[in-house]
Amino acid sequence: MWEVVSRYKKALRWQVLLIVLCLVLFYIVNTAASGALLSIGMLASGFVSNLVQAVADSSSASSVDINALTESGMASVSGWIGLASCVGIIAGACVMFILRGKRLVTTDLTHVNQRLHVPDYLKVIVLIFGVQAFVTFGTYFYQLLAGSVGAPAPNTLYDNSISSILTTPMGILYVVLIGPLVEEIIFRGAIMRSLERFGVNFAIVVSSLLFAAYHLILFQSFFAFFIGLLLAYVCQRFSIKWSMLLHILNNCFSAAIFWLGPSDAIMITFYALVLVGSIVILVTQRRRIAAELSIRRPASMFYVLGIPMGSVGIAEAGGQPYGQGGWPSGGQSGGQAALPGSVGQPYGQAAVPPPAMVAAGPGPGSAPGVWQAAFVPPQYNIIPPPPSPGEPRPRPFAVTFSGAAMITALAVALVISIFMEFSI
Secondary structure: OHHHHHHHHHHHHHHHHHHHHHHHHHHHHHHHHHHHHHHHHHHHHOHHHHHHHHHHHOOOHHHOOHHHHHHHHHHHOHHHHHHHHHHHHHHHHHHHHHHHHHHHHOHHHHOEOOOOOHHHHHHHHHHHHHHHHHHHHHHHHHHHHHHHHOOOOOOOHHHHHHHHHOOOHHHHHHHHHHHHHHHHHHHHHHHHHHHHHHOHHHHHHHHHHHHHHHHOOHHHHHHHHHHHHHHHHHHHHOEHHHHHHHHHHHHHHHHHHHHHOOOHHHHHHHHHHHHHHHHHHHHHOHHHHHHHHHHOOOOOHHHHHOOOHHHHOOOOHHHOOOOOOOOOOOOOOOOOEEOOOOOOOOOOOOEEOOOOEEEOOOOOOOOOOOEEEOOOOOOOOOOOOOOOOOOOOOOHHHHHOOOHHHHHHHHHHHHHHHHHHHOO
16 A cells, blocks of 8 residues: 555646656747747847947946836837747746647647636626736735835836737737737646646646746746636536637736726725625625535545556445445446536536446455456546545645745745845
8 A cells, every 4th residue: 555655646746746857848949949939039129239328328337227228228129029929838848748649739728628618707707807816906006015014015117018019919929829829738738638647636736837937937826826727617517628718818808907007996896896796706606615615625646546446355335436325326337427516516417438347256355246446548538537535635736835946936936036036
């Protein structure tokens, strides 16, 4: 049994390490490709020569207003920023073929789970704007507090760069279409799908955490984490096309605010309404949320490793391999199992196959007639089976966040995000 636990921890940590390495490589390729195009743009626009001249005309390099020169440089290469961003993120996304292979552009994009109804979609939209309202109010109150006690204020360099991007057609295309689509393929496609076999809740949270780390600016990372949770849930329960559409909608909203420039009174009223609406949704849907979390418990170690459960002598209550009651009807014969669509059953009436069941005779330490679970590679639409009462309880969060790779990656991302947020 301890060998199974050891193999499970090793498999999980290697998977997380591979994801972290792919994400780091994505950063490198993205930065290199976009940086190369921006360098060409700076040379072509004369920004480099202007910078050299400004430094030469100053009595010392320290007297140069770096922020002013940076903003001037962004304005001079604004036509290149959007193109460089598009090329960089697409080139970087190719790294994810290491993680998913051809599934990155096939099943990860085409799979459809449960049908998404309009009321549920509207609720998710309200929650997304509610998160945006919460972060916006939080940032505003922090700025008030920072001004009163002399704490550092958030940097505006990111806002300036976004403003520069949204003034060009390629920049608009990146913000409202290319960026959201590629980010969904990377985080809700490659990363979340590669972690689902360890548990759906685990895959949703870790992919969202990495999505937040990817943004590398502190307040924006808070927003990205909670938005990532909603997008990952929609992708896992319904389809990645719906999470893509939500991501595009969110970015279009931000772009519209930039273009239209609504008054503070309008924005405060809107954010207050969606924040109240989000609270109402969370309160009224609390039982459904609890049921969603419960059914997506960490997956059985034996399922993850592909070990037939009967071979390790685990006899289940009632002769069922996954706890009292087991899988719904049809599971024991290896047929299709229809998961009920009542409250607390999140997968509706869609018929989905459970892990294959085979009738086995007495195995080592097992009782006659106990159904054993034959390993089936994780498929979309299937919630991985939870641990049975007789096996060790998997703890994917504890295993992951005790690993050096994840801790180091998150620590580095946190330091960089704080520096990017408050550097002057």
